[in-house]
Amino acid sequence: MLFVHGRPGVGKSSLAQELAHRLKTKYPHGQLYVNMGVAGGRRSERDILRVFLKELGWPEEELRDADAAHLGKVFRAATARRRLLVLLDAARDADQIEATLPGSDRCAVTVTSRANLGGTEHRARHLDTPSPSDAARIMRAYLTSDIELPGDVKVPSDELIAEAAELCGRQPIAMRAICDKARHTRGGLAQAVNELRGSEDWLSALTYGGRDVSARFATEYARVGRRAQEALQVLSLVKASSFVPWVLQPLLDIHLPEAANLMAALSEVGLLDDLESDPAGFPRYGFSPLIRLFAERELQKNLASDDAQAAPRREAGHRFRLATVKLAALIMAVTERDAALGNQPDVPERWVPAIHDWERRVARNASFWVAI
Secondary structure (H helix, E strand, O other), X not given: XXXXXXXXXXXXXXXXXXXXXXOHHHOOOOEEEEEOEEOOEEOOHHHHHHXXXXXXXXXXXXXXXXXXXXXXXXXXXXXXXXXXXXXXXXXXXXXXXXXXXXXXOOXXXXXXXXXXXXXXXXXXXXXXXXXXHHXXXXXXXXXXXXXXXXXXXXXXXXXXXXXXXXXXXXXXXXXXXXXXXXHOOOOHHHHHHHHHHHOOOHHHXXXXXXXXXXXXXXXXXXXXXXXXXXXXXXXXXXXXXOEOHHHHHHHXXXXXXXXXXXXXXXXXXXXXXXXXXXXXXXXXXXXXXXXXXXXXXXXXXXXXXXXXXXXXXHOHHHHHHHHHHHHHHHXXXXXXXXXXXXXXXOOOHHHOOOOOOHHHHHHHOHHHHHHO
């Protein structure tokens, strides 16, 4: 089994489908594909198994009234002597996968998901955005394959392609949308990039021909629940390249355990990147550029509303600034014992990390914390 996980729109499905295409000759009994999500939700195991058994030639009347347990037995029996390649795309949880596995170890199974569902038993592959050079190669392939450019449109320069890739956050779905737009407009990539440079709604400008990166984010955003949505919104106020869970404490006026749980929930659906721990040993998270834009847009929509729930978010930035000053003073009390720190804001204890010796751990790695 191969598990591939990563944030929305990063190209997991395309990668898995390309792999399936290249392995086609090694699996003579064919390939089975199913999208395990539906309308942003979780597709039932019964529905998935019905799709597979129909593909294998089972008549509808034998499937109509059967439950998931019976269909699972039929599917495992039907695949016991076959050599199939099975692609479980956009899996939501381990139960979905377990219930829909084929009955032969001669079958290959690829699973794509936002969260890492491979656990410790399987080697899971995390798919991130491509490097700048790989992104440029991908864009050039999109731009020049299977189409004749209009006579007055030149092949874009390396510099323009590199700029376009960065404006797309090197997110494959966004790069494909911009390339499709460039291929079908007379101004080509230069015009598409010009529109991006001057756009007030960047995410909308990255949409074309049914490819909509913000729709991918919105699907997962709708799944996480209101409290995690609030967390994503206010995290866009933090302009550092990465952040620790406790930044949510003043932003949402909560304690550390809830802050840590909210960040973990956002990371599980790919709306936050789970980064390596920092030199002080604290877990870190970060935004992709486009998801940060999405979070900022959702925050602005909320702040413009008359919803009573919006009021605490209007004060989030102020609470965060007060907490930052307080935490800086506590760290300076360790690093500069004789410094005259002056008046410090009086903040609630719940805004301060409930972690033993956190000030000294930060102080020992001050250069890292200043850099971020």
